[in-house]
Amino acid sequence: MMIKKKIELAVEEAVQASGLPNNDFLLEHPTDLRFGDYALNVAMILAKKHNREPKELASEIIQHLYRQKENLEWLEKAEVAGPGFINLTLTRNFLTSNIKEATDQNNSSNFSQEENKNQKIIVEYTDPNPFKLFHIGHLMSNTIGEAVARILESTGAEIKRACYQGDVGLHVAKAIAYSLETKIDWQEKSALENAYAGGSKKYEENDDFKNKVIVVNKKIYDRSDAEINALYDRGRQLSLDYFESIYKRLGTKFDYYFFESETGQFGRETVLSRPDVFVKSDQAIVYQGEQAGLHTRVFINREGLPTYEAKELGLAKIKYDQYPYDRSIIVTGNEIVEYFKVLLSAMKKVFPALADKTKHLPHGMLRLPTGKMSSRTGEVITAESLLIAVKERLVEKISEKKIEASGEVLDQIAVGAVKYSILRQDIGKDLIFDLDKSIAFEGNSGPYLQYTYARAKAVLAKAVNNFPEETPRETGEGGKLLERWLYRFSEVVERSAKEYAPHYLCTYLHELAGTFNAFYATEKIIGSEDETWKLTLTQATATIMKNGLNLLGIEAPERM
């Protein structure tokens, strides 16, 4: 059982023993370690309800805790502080008893979370569109989705990764219509860069072309034109192969691929079969979201073709038929949050059970200082070009430092730098993407964590004595401080899983790295009297760093 749970149970008992009804309370880590390992606000909450003095009540609860002290192997000290907090300090024995577990590489399931155990969860993310480029927005979605998937997986859930790709729709028609005119034949990657941007621009400027696009769009749906079919099939495959090479580089392996060409038809049928939910309006079929405080959205357009909303509705059921999920998580940019509310409102009427299981996880935009990045205006920054820029800067930096790093490690650092800068902040907020700052990889960064890991491994490789040790030795302040951080890992992973928030894990790993590096800087490890215990702590740090980075989808090279 996790330490937090143990403390909560003991506190509940102590509160009951003081004659007050049980209550919700918060057990948190105080910002300052001098306040102990955990702080409890239960006295302040109860004091108000029962008209008592908070500090007095706190000491009463503490007395009950002390009476149980023999049974509470974790309790070193409990004291009243501030306006009525109860600060708890853990025993060193307890802190260090978890360290051996932490060093066990194979014990990856030690933070299984009851509510996730054996849950079937499908996570959809990345969602690039064939015939268009894989831009930094897709990179952001991929990074977040992969991290969320891995974190949930580690808490005991059964995860399937899904990618939903828009292989039909107006964007495709624009690209195909343009390639018909310009003889782009979709044989090489450059077609992806030119056809959509060109078609999109012309669509806005030229009405004849616009009409042509609409015709082409219909032909793509019904596959009635041989020339278009040939171009389409080639372009689609070209795109998918290209995307696959990127997934490989980023470390994602999808279990399912869904395509709008499949979801469209089923979505359309679903909408048409429910005239009680969807109504005809101005030749289109819409869902009137006003009844739920939202707005009206078109599900089938006047051409009779399903829109994004109808496709997404169909997708929910198609996913479920393939993999009967308990939860379906959909990672997208936050520009569609309003649409998604309308969609969920409609889904609640059509597939109520599925709507309840669906969780939209919107992320902020990866923005450039000049404004919103858009693949519509043609000013696209591809994921690839970003990684190239990061890597170039990395090479410069490395040559200044006279450090050598091989091709694969270099790529792991570059990808890790970008991924970490995405994951370290709240995913819901926009990430102001400044190219220069993104490649400043000191401080709270992926490379810093990777470096900490490699450094720890280098120390371990030098050791001659056996470790890890089970029994702690007397050691310096730096090591003791480290002991107070190591046990928190599983707690942090649990919280990240619960809130779908990888940044808690990033913050923790950064704090751990800082604590370890301070320990390393101030205390000699190899050759010291307590060498074996220090090595034990070093190994625990290394293992957590590697496992933590892995949960974020970031590689941890042994040397760099």
Place this chain on the structure above:
RNA sequence: GCCCUCGUGGUGAAAUGGAUAUCACAACAGUCUUCGGAACUGUUGUUGGGGGUUCGAGUCCCUCCGAGGGCACCA
């Protein structure tokens, strides 16, 4: 105009209604004859304005100001 987000040091961010608001970058001042200096230590500096709720507000409510996104046949 309406709806939804969001305003935290010079910059980028964190904070489960809790204590003296936490980190990183930058700036300045230092450490160390490296177990790997991509390190460590220290200093300066922050919750948009105004009300309210609360024992306690960056966080909740109202209002104003500012930014971003959305407001039917694109995704």
